[in-house]
Amino acid sequence: MFQKILIANRGEIACRVIKSARKMGIKTVAVYSDADRNALHVQMADEAVHIGPPPAAQSYIVIDKIMAAIRQTGAQAVHPGYGFLSENMNFAAALEAEGVVFVGPPSPAIEAMGDKITSKKIAMEAGVSTVPGYMGLIADADEAVKISQQIGYPVMIKASAGGGGKGMRIAWNDQEAREGFQSSKNEAAASFGDDRIFIEKFVTQPRHIEIQVLADKHGNCVYLHERECSIQRRNQKVIEEAPSPFLDAATRKAMGEQACALAKAVGYTSAGTVEFIVDGNRNFYFLEMNTRLQVEHPVTELITGVDLVEQMIRVANGEPLPFRQEDLKINGWAMESRLYAEDPYRNFLPSIGRLTRYRPPVEGPTLGGGIVRNDTGVYEGGEISMFYDPMIAKLCTWGPSRAEAIEEMRLALDTFEVEGIGHNLPFCSAVMDHPRFTSGNITTAFIAEEYEGGFTGATLDAETIARVAASAAAMNRVAEIRRTKISGTLDNHERRVGDDWVVTLQGVEHAVKIAADPEGSTVSFADGTSRRVTSDWAPGQPLARLMVDGKPLVMKVGKISGGFRLRLRGADLKVHVRTPRQAELAKLMLEKLPPDTSRFLLCPMPGLVTRIMVEVGQEVQEGQALATVEAMKMENILKAERKGVVRAVKAAAGASLKVDDVILEFE
């Protein structure tokens, strides 16, 4: 076995690889850029080598710098993680030239699968199901209809030179195919000056389901079943699970065997993933093969018990796989939520900064019989920098069934404390409670369809609201009693905390009566129902773990005047707890409208102004680009929301702005 391996990556995946290597008794070498000097992967590794400035193009993906680090430390093998150099055949070749083992597939396999057209051709030859289509030139509408009939409706008619939906038509029958062909052709000619058209199967209700394969250097190849990754936002996977709630055993077997066939056809070794698109009738079609460890590999590990990183290292070391296909069973269900530093309330704009609080849930077995796993590369007090992928952590849960895995995920997300930056944790929570998600009836369009207008926070059901209201009342009572324990009170004339309270939550008042005893509180509502609340929460604690009617409820607790800010299940609530008289008087307060910011162009995220495209006095049209702000290496174009005249330019190019800083003012 190798004595020492270098991990040519950063963040959570570097930490993940280090964990397996350490378990196997292998020493690890981390590499780091200036921005990662204090990063977790650097702290965890046995050795660390500095490889340059923060931009990846000057550090993590510079092959020479990695090679130098290998020579300097004497590492015998390199694990590339995902991204960066993981699918770079030049890197694999460079390692080979120096006699260093690449923990991944051979470079020809990387090359073969790296090209969309080649990979599809190889897949077809290997008997893998690909999206049926006709790549040749189509002479006229009649031929188009004939081809469409052969493929089977619905079909997609696309311009070869197309893009952005232009020159694209979907046809469900002969007539639509005929018309679509003609209009696509015309549009393509007009838009691209190239009227070549091709036709392929249009996949309805598409799901993204992928097969994990593992092959050794002795001709063995197994599949570790599937992962479903249909919950995506603009092609960025957000929630993954294994197995898929959609596949039956026959489909799973067919997909798995085809995936292995493809792996064998390209002489694949190590772990790899064959991605398929699956339609509503469980027809599956090859998309591409990822010749590396996938981000979402933990869900596979949780249901199969296989440590994929360990197996990759063993395969690289020339060992045969220790199991056969029939040994690989599906045990229970696993979910993964990718925690991104992206603010869901601001249309998922990236958020950078210091993690002032970062407390993931405890990993390992849970009270509910599940398992929590959190793969992370950050720590409290660490920095989310603008230079890299905004992923903070991959929170995974396991349960005996899908419903139990989801319930574990709900609790784990509610327990996960991340402060200091905007992040998508509330969004992940909201998805876990979405009836369409829990039903398993998902497609890759789930987020686009269900959150069409963006995310504004989850709406809790009536029972959850009652549980929260009861908890808030009980917590408030504890806080009020503590207030009366202050020194300097008038003996024998102390304040007595009453039993009647009004909990105001999302504008609705819940009158409650609390009967407290040493074990907890029984909170009675006006409708005659009551909730039993027990908890060891003490005032000031940022996380409240309660049992309400015997079922756990976890909330993040913040302070607001006269109550709490409570966050759970994707909702962010301002909850006031008042005496009946206070509540009566509070109703007399006027509703204040938030200040009108429509006259301003505000900076939507912390970043650097790269360009101001308008000047004072200029009239702008709705949708016109006004300025660009760079954040997380992404240039964001800020556009006018309505027609107007620029009154003042408040920020110049080069200015570093905070959220909601004013860039422009309109008349």
Place this chain on the structure above:
Amino acid sequence: MKDILDQLEQRRAVARQGGGQRRIEAQHAKGKLTARERIELLLDEGSFEEFDMFVAHRCVDFAMEEDRPAGDGVVTGWGTVNGRMVYVFSQDFTVFGGSLSETHAQKICKIMDMALQNGAPVIGLNDSGGARIQEGVASLAGYAEVFQRNIMASGVVPQISVIMGPCAGGAVYSPAMTDFIFMVKDSSYMFVTGPDVVKTVTNEVVTAEELGGASTHTRKSSVADGAFENDVEALAEIRRLVDFLPLNNREKAPVRPFFDDPKRLEASLDTLIPDNPNQPYDMKELILKIADESDFFEIQKDFAANIITGFVRIEGQTTGVVANQPMVLAGCLDIDASRKAARFVRFCDAFEIPILTLVDVPGFLPGTAQEYGGVIKHGAKLLFAYGEATVPKVTVITRKAYGGAYDVMASKHLRGDFNYAWPTAEIAVMGAKGATEIIHRGKSPEEIARLTKVYEDRFANPFVAAEKGFIDEVIMPHSTRRRVARAFASLRGKKLVNPWKKHDNIPL
């Protein structure tokens, strides 16, 4: 007999109506509560005992004798906040617009006298159109009687003013002499002369809100210490503030049970200071991580944000915090910051509240605006305040402590009890580059760069000061709460008395 008892209830009912249902409704329509409703929210339920409910004015001019409502436009008395005694007056806008008459003033003076005698805070809820014009000079005399008592009570019992409606003319000077002024956004304003007079005299056109609204006084003038959204929030927050304050200057700051380990370590503080010395960080994170339960009552949040002032609890006991804020003006001291912090330090010292000072200060803000504005004397206020303070003083230098500002910020030389520094501290006469350029004047830029590095290595650390005993201990950032809590615990018995004097002569 029964009739007589009923009569009392009837009289009380009439008095409670104040200016009548119509005016109460008008008050409510503005989103304002009545004087009595406000007291209900301020005090513990059922704890209010009213004085002088039947007092009526004695004016006989302008047919005033025909309208003598019980209470005369102010509700006074005492009650408790979480069981601790406070005195309160609440002006009733529904009675003669809350205007101050001779008898109205006498009611206020009565409870102020009692507060002083019995050692409990005075909370004034102001909602008054001003002087009762019909009473003329008697009304002015009434103001002055209140002023005199404000002055006598200053430093003896805490005085809190909440401006919940108009407060104009001479009326402003009573709140002005209390310890804290809070305002309600959109429904309160304070000014010496209103927009009409301003227009006549200076031709300036300005609205009451712009001239003296909550935003003006919390951001521009610093007259107010904070502002709240509405009456309900304001009164809830005043209750929260009262829980931080001692009842009088003979008592220690209050203590209440706490649910936060004094030994709590915060590993994240080890990375609070950025690698780049010119990059800011948020000092509030440190305050919240030192404080019990992250509970912080900030004073003058919106003014001179380059210095932070407010109250926290450490091991359940109130502690005043003064901290430079590197996020604003690099945390330097200027006129506004010095005045703000000086007043806060003096309040803490007057009421036996220990002071925690967190230092990251690159110096005093240079420039003509500052010098012409008298930064010398204003800066001296903070120096003076720290130097005369005899309460426990614990100081933590996190990063820069340069020049005279180092001396000012509760240094060892100003009788600091515990002066800690983080390993990232740089205690020096000035920044390395500036110092090198002066010491090695005329050298080439390359030579200066080299010597700057030499200077940094030698002086940009806490150890030169530690060698001289100006720093008692260099501590790990993650153990700051534990160290600070232990330091204050050891100072619970501190006794320090300044030489006898009639009073000092702070550079006002």
